[in-house]
Amino acid sequence: MKSHKTVSIAGLGAIGLPLARSLDQGRAPGFQLISVNSRDPAKAHAAVADFAAKPRVCISASDLVDADIIIEAAPAAAFLGIARPAISAGKTFIACSAGALMRNIWLVEEAEREGARIIVPSGALIGLDAVRAAAQGHITSCTIETRKSPSGWLGAPYLAENAITLEGLTEAECIFEGNALDAAAGFPANVNVAAALAMAGIGPLNTKVRLIADPAADRNIHHVVVDSDAARFTMTVEGKPSPENSRTGLLTPLSVIACLRSLHETLRVGS
Numbered sequence: 400m401k402s403h404k405t406v407s408i409a410g411l412g413a414i415g416l417p418l419a420r421s422l423d424q425g426r427a428p429g430f431q432l433i434s435v436n437s438r439d440p441a442k443a444h445a446a447v448a449d450f451a452a453k454p455r456v457c458i459s460a461s462d463l464v465d466a467d468i469i470i471e472a473a474p475a476a477a478f479l480g481i482a483r484p485a486i487s488a489g490k491t492f493i494a495c496s497a498g499a500l501m502r503n504i505w506l507v508e509e510a511e512r513e514g515a516r517i518i519v520p521s522g523a524l525i526g527l528d529a530v531r532a533a534a535q536g537h538i539t540s541c542t543i544e545t546r547k548s549p550s551g552w553l554g555a556p557y558l559a560e561n562a563i564t565l566e567g568l569t570e571a572e573c574i575f576e577g578n579a580l581d582a583a584a585g586f587p588a589n590v591n592v593a594a595a596l597a598m599a600g601i602g603p604l605n606t607k608v609r610l611i612a613d614p615a616a617d618r619n620i621h622h623v624v625v626d627s628d629a630a631r632f633t634m635t636v637e638g639k640p641s642p643e644n645s646r647t648g649l650l651t652p653l654s655v656i657a658c659l660r661s662l663h664e665t666l667r668v669g670s
């Protein structure tokens with residue numbers, strides 16, 4: 400008999416809200432949503448008003464730690480305020496803001512000390528199982544190219560710092576080329592897949608990132624090339640952007656549900 404687990408979600412946007420709704424609809428048997436937190440409590444109350452089992456709306460992220468599992472699905476700027484209480488309480492912490500986690504990787508040591516667990520779901524990316532397998536041997540190179548419509552990149556600090564304007568762009572333009580750590584600093588709302596790839600593979604400094612703004616892109620496209628002593632592989636995912644937030648693909652909330660279900664699965668396929 401598997402134990403029943405309680406779940407909290409911080410952030411009710413393109414990832415958090417469909418995820419909360421899926422839990423309320425019983426799409427992850429054995430996991431019960433008990434509380435949520437967002438920037439604006441009134442908006443959070445309204446978001447869950449039609450749920451069959453209304454979760455508690457917490458004013459502070461610290462109040463989410465009653466649950467066994469805390470899922471972070473908030474902007475990168477809010478990440479530490481959600482991660483620290485969950486980790487200090489020794490809970491299972493599922494981080495969607497993979498870039499923010501990578502930039503605060505010391506949290507892993509804190510989690511080790513506190514008996515907490517940090518899980519990064521595959522999110523919008525595919526193939527992290529193969530990357531992890533290759534990393535057990537030796538990965539010689541790892542590159543990711545991400546292509547999104549110009550609107551998907553808007554608001555990134557790197558654009559302002561480098562006076563890059565995407566308005567009126569008529570053809571695809573490379574807006575960043577560098578390592579995953581610099582990409583996560585310059586595009587905190589955008590390069591979570593690069594961060595997850597880096598953490599699964601050869602680390603942020605050795606993972607090369609190219610970001611493309613493409614007016615013809617109606618999907619968020621991630622193309623990854625990995626070379627290792629065991630295999631060379633390429634993978635491409637063309638994610639449909641969420642209507643709520645074009646930076647985020649529809650695959651990510653589904654990936655979090657799959658991640659939760661895998662915590663209880665008797666048969667688990669893939670590493």
Ligand SMILES: NC(=O)C1=CN([C@@H]2O[C@H](COP(=O)(O)OP(=O)(O)OC[C@H]3O[C@@H](n4cnc5c(N)ncnc54)[C@H](OP(=O)(O)O)[C@@H]3O)[C@@H](O)[C@H]2O)C=CC1
Nearest residue numbers: 410411412413414437438472473477495496522523591647
């Ligand atoms: N791992 C992956 O593959 C992917 C990761 N991501 C990352 O996941 C995170 C969530 O993405 P997404 O759902 O698209 O983002 P959204 O912007 O759509 O939603 C963010 C939510 O968090 C809320 N929020 C804002 N500030 C806080 C705060 N201080 N505490 C708690 N909640 C807050 C927002 O409320 P309000 O609307 O009122 O501001 C909103 O409900 C982001 O960091 C994003 O970069 C995204 C896509 C893929």
Ligand SMILES: O=C([O-])CC(=O)C(=O)O
Nearest residue numbers: 523589590591592619648
């Ligand atoms: O494609 C997506 O859904 C999100 C994305 O690029 C990222 O956060 O890295």
